[in-house]
Amino acid sequence: MTDVRAEVAALLARFDLETVDPVEFLGARFDAGLAWVHFPVGRGGLDRPRDEQQVVEQLLAEAGAPAPDLGRNSIGIGMAAPTLIAFGTPEQQDRYLRPLFTCEEIWCQLFSEPGAGSDLAGVATKAVLDGDTWIVNGQKVWTSGAQNAQRAILVARTDPTVVKHAGLSYFVVDMADPGVDVRPLRQITGEAEFNEVFLNDVRVPDADRVGAVGAGWRVATTTLNNERVAIGSGAEREAGQIGIVTERWRNDPSVRSSAEHDRLMSWWVETEVTRLAGERLRQQLAVGQPGPESSAMKLAFAQQAQQISGFALELDPDAGLQYDDWTMVRTVSASFLGRGPGFRYLRAKGNSIEGGTSEIMRNVVSERVLGLPADHRPDKGVPFNEVPR
Amino acid sequence: MTDLLYSDVEESLRSSVRGALGRVTDSARVAALYDDPDADTSAVWSAVAGDLGLAGLLVPGEWGGVGAGAREVAVVLEELGRTVAPVPFLESAVIATTALLELESDVVASLADGGQRGVLVLPWSARAGAWTATEGGAVTPVAGALGADLFLVPTLVGGTVQLVLHESATVDPITSLDMSRPLAAVTPTGEGRVLAKGDAAVAAVDAALAAGAALLASEQVGLAQWCLETTVEYAKTRVQFARPIGSFQAIKHRLADLYLEVAQAQAAARYAADTLATGDADAPVAQAVAQSYCSDVAVHAAEEALQLHGGIGMTWEHAIHLYLKRAKSDQLALGTPAAHRADLAGLVDLPQH
Ligand SMILES: Cc1cc2nc3c(=O)[nH]c(=O)nc-3n(C[C@H](O)[C@H](O)[C@H](O)COP(=O)(O)OP(=O)(O)OC[C@H]3O[C@@H](n4cnc5c(N)ncnc54)[C@H](O)[C@@H]3O)c2cc1C
Numbered sequence: 235m236t237d238v239r240a241e242v243a244a245l246l247a248r249f250d251l252e253t254v255d256p257v258e259f260l261g262a263r264f265d266a267g268l269a270w271v272h273f274p275v276g277r278g279g280l281d282r283p284r285d286e287q288q289v290v291e292q293l294l295a296e297a298g299a300p301a302p303d304l305g306r307n308s309i310g311i312g313m314a315a316p317t318l319i320a321f322g323t324p325e326q327q328d329r330y331l332r333p334l335f336t337c338e339e340i341w342c343q344l345f346s347e348p349g350a351g352s353d354l355a356g357v358a359t360k361a362v363l364d365g366d367t368w369i370v371n372g373q374k375v376w377t378s379g380a381q382n383a384q385r386a387i388l389v390a391r392t393d394p395t396v397v398k399h400a401g402l403s404y405f406v407v408d409m410a411d412p413g414v415d416v417r418p419l420r421q422i423t424g425e426a427e428f429n430e431v432f433l434n435d436v437r438v439p440d441a442d443r444v445g446a447v448g449a450g451w452r453v454a455t456t457t458l459n460n461e462r463v464a465i466g467s468g469a470e471r472e473a474g475q476i477g478i479v480t481e482r483w484r485n486d487p488s489v490r491s492s493a494e495h496d497r498l499m500s501w502w503v504e505t506e507v508t509r510l511a512g513e514r515l516r517q518q519l520a521v522g523q524p525g526p527e528s529s530a531m532k533l534a535f536a537q538q539a540q541q542i543s544g545f546a547l548e549l550d551p552d553a554g555l556q557y558d559d560w561t562m563v564r565t566v567s568a569s570f571l572g573r574g575p576g577f578r579y580l581r582a583k584g585n586s587i588e589g590g591t592s593e594i595m596r597n598v599v600s601e602r603v604l605g606l607p608a609d610h611r612p613d614k615g616v617p618f619n620e621v622p623r
Numbered sequence: 624m625t626d627l628l629y630s631d632v633e634e635s636l637r638s639s640v641r642g643a644l645g646r647v648t649d650s651a652r653v654a655a656l657y658d659d660p661d662a663d664t665s666a667v668w669s670a671v672a673g674d675l676g677l678a679g680l681l682v683p684g685e686w687g688g689v690g691a692g693a694r695e696v697a698v699v700l701e702e703l704g705r706t707v708a709p710v711p712f713l714e715s716a717v718i719a720t721t722a723l724l725e726l727e728s729d730v731v732a733s734l735a736d737g738g739q740r741g742v743l744v745l746p747w748s749a750r751a752g753a754w755t756a757t758e759g760g761a762v763t764p765v766a767g768a769l770g771a772d773l774f775l776v777p778t779l780v781g782g783t784v785q786l787v788l789h790e791s792a793t794v795d796p797i798t799s800l801d802m803s804r805p806l807a808a809v810t811p812t813g814e815g816r817v818l819a820k821g822d823a824a825v826a827a828v829d830a831a832l833a834a835g836a837a838l839l840a841s842e843q844v845g846l847a848q849w850c851l852e853t854t855v856e857y858a859k860t861r862v863q864f865a866r867p868i869g870s871f872q873a874i875k876h877r878l879a880d881l882y883l884e885v886a887q888a889q890a891a892a893r894y895a896a897d898t899l900a901t902g903d904a905d906a907p908v909a910q911a912v913a914q915s916y917c918s919d920v921a922v923h924a925a926e927e928a929l930q931l932h933g934g935i936g937m938t939w940e941h942a943i944h945l946y947l948k949r950a951k952s953d954q955l956a957l958g959t960p961a962a963h964r965a966d967l968a969g970l971v972d973l974p975q976h
Contacts, residue, residue, distance in 0.1 A: 480971075480973060487976070490974070490975065490976055492975055492976070495968065495973075495975045496965075498973060499915075499964035499965070499967055499968050502967070502971065502973070503912050503915045503916050503964065504916075506891075506912050507887040507888070507891045507912065507916050508887060510627065510887070510890035510891055510894050511886050511887040511889070511890035511891075513627060513890070514627040514886075514889070514890040514893065517626070517627055517628050518628065527886070530879070530882060530883040530886060533879075533880075533883055534883055534887070593872075593876070595879070596872075596875065596876040596880065597872070597875065597876075597879075599879035599882055599883070600869075600876065600878055600879040600882075601875070603879075603882060604855050604875075604878055604879070605855070605859070606855065606858060606859060606867075606869040606870065606874075606875050606878065607859065607866070607867050607869055607870035608870070609870065609872065610866075610870070
């Protein structure tokens with residue numbers, strides 16, 4: 235049996251961390267099976283239980299080793315990679331996982347459309363097979379990081395004559411294709427983290443289809459469950475927005491008041507129990523894929539991020555009245571916590587929308603965890619092209 | 624990170640406790656206590672303490688106990704919470720027992736086999752670091768005193784706290800919000816025997832109250848789980864407007880939120896139990912977090928259960944009121960949520976001023 239601690243030590247011994255090139259180090263880390271220890275040997279993993287990944291992350295962080303830039307490639311690392319492992323062909327895994335992990339290739343997610351957000355299974359972007367190549371046409375929207383991406387995961391309709399969930403397929407798209415047109419969409423923060431993406435006769439080789447034709451919904455569900463785990467995670471106490479507020483409270487007596495104190499402690503307790511519940515979920519998932527329970531964690535995370543970032547403005551009203559910079563820029567590395575308190579407050583508003591809205595999270599929990607009856611759906615059992623819209 | 628799951632041994636303990644409780648108590652018998660507080664509930668104590676030998680879970684083998692730990696006790700309390708069982712397990716087998724264990728007093732042997740019941744004579748709202756020893760007269764309201772044999776009385780003598788063991792007391796029942804955990808005014812009688820004085824006595828009482836608070840969280844989790852499960856089942860079967868009410872989003876979303884709360888409460892309670900069991904340095908934080916959070920979740924679960932059942936939830940006949948009364952009492956017991964948050968602030972260096 236491999237001991238991941240020994241593997242980490244062996245990896246670290248090979249490099250001078252002061253001078254090492256991050257891409258080189260991350261490549262070596264991937265080859266050593268320490269990218270995702272629960273992945274197969276040769277594909278960035280060691281076939282170890284999922285929970286050992288935390289040990290690896292901790293040891294590497296303590297050593298100060300270069301880490302993948304999640305601000306640029308959270309979609310690749312948190313969502314595309316687990317989906318490719320679950321559904322990709324060996325060739326796809328060999329081709330995509332390593333450069334994804336080293337961040338030589340940045341990924342984005344072409345799921346949402348103007349007419350299909352929460353109702354993702356209603357996407358209208360079409361993919362039509364021509365020989366061994368799919369020709370893709372349609373419009374995607376809210377595509378985070380498309381301006382930086384070399385690759386994308388795409389959900390498109392391959393059969394409009396069956397019910398909406400059954401007619402979808404899942405693809406990997408080369409963003410350098412001349413038919414891909416990325417245009418920035420400015421957000422309430424002033425910057426453009428997301429885009430609209432027009433797909434005009436984009437050519438996708440059939441070899442880049444992930445999962446069977448018509449199985450796109452199942453594949454996309456794996457992506458989304460992983461997205462919810464990724465958004466809702468944070469293994470350290472006082473991580474995220476609460477940490478910013480507690481640091482301020484400790485270091486600056488001028489922001490303290492009895493009126494705010496119990497609110498502060500309530501948020502402290504809320505974030506701590508979410509951390510513990512997330513940890514408990516991870517222990518349950520030591521083997522296996524994230525399930526619908528992760529939607530509850532995402533719900534908690536969004537509530538807390540929004541409430542605590544608002545509370546932070548109230549703690550220091552004079553600072554809260556100001557904003558750091560409204561200049562329109564296209565985000566290079568996204569972060570919920572970067573920049574000033576006003577940015578954090580505004581950016582957190584997206585937390586209950588991106589990756590599935592909080593209302594959808596409650597639907598998922600109530601139907602898939604608690605087993606309550608499904609909502610009334612007029613399009614149930616109706617072929618996609620016969621649904622009135 | 625500590626293990627927040629349940630071991631196979633813990634799960635099999637759970638099923639034997641659940642089986643035993645199913646034979647000796649049910650909601651009708653609990654409801655009867657409100658009209659007849661003297662109704663005989665001794666079968667519950669006999670089943671839990673005697674037949675299953677659980678009164679000695681925390682007590683090492685050399686004193687006649689089982690030598691298990693707080694994690695196992697927590698599982699028992701989850702089951703007691705699920706049934707709002709009328710049994711002073713927390714009061715005797717956790718709180719009084721912990722005080723005696725802290726003092727390494729061999730008196731604990733008489734509690735370990737369930738033959739006698741002990742009670743720490745303090746108001747039920749007391750918490751570690753926030754209680755007052757009696758200077759004589761009645762102590763009120765005390766939980767677990769009715770039917771107790773050994774009274775551990777924190778007593779102030781000449782400015783020093785002593786922990787005094789009395790074998791008799793006048794116990795006057797009090798009409799309680801939660802009659803499944805009836806309270807009493809307790810006036811110790813007889814000479815009593817001093818078990819500890821000064822810091823040792825204070826430390827024993829604090830440890831007992833801390834263990835009680837940490838593990839009360841598990842009772843609250845069990846109670847909240849019952850409320851959630853019962854309400855989910857009801858929402859699936861109750862039909863209005865030609866649909867199960869559980870297909871209305873207004874109801875689904877409230878139950879989804881409640882699921883989240885209960886899942887978080889469970890994690891917090893597991894963490895409190897585990898850190899108590901291992902003597903982890905983080906145990907005081909874990910206890911304060913668990914009490915602050917689980918107390919409110921249990922109350923909210925019972926309140927949601929009542930509302931989502933409609934009129935039937937308001938009846939004496941339905942069991943929900945028994946859970947609401949226990950949940951609200953538990954929230955006030957062993958320190959309110961706000962009091963625990965104030966303690967927490969000190970522990971994590973977030974001063975009020
Ligand atoms: C910052 C940010 C980044 C994003 N990044 C990406 C990305 O990279 N790639 C990508 O594909 N998408 C991305 N999205 C899109 C995101 O997934 C969608 O915005 C989201 O799924 C909601 O879809 P919608 O905007 O069409 O809103 P709608 O679905 O129209 O929802 C509008 C309102 O109706 C509610 N609602 C809808 N259906 C129901 C229902 N059944 N029950 C109850 N309420 C309902 C919603 O909760 C919401 O409040 C991003 C969004 C944001 C805000």
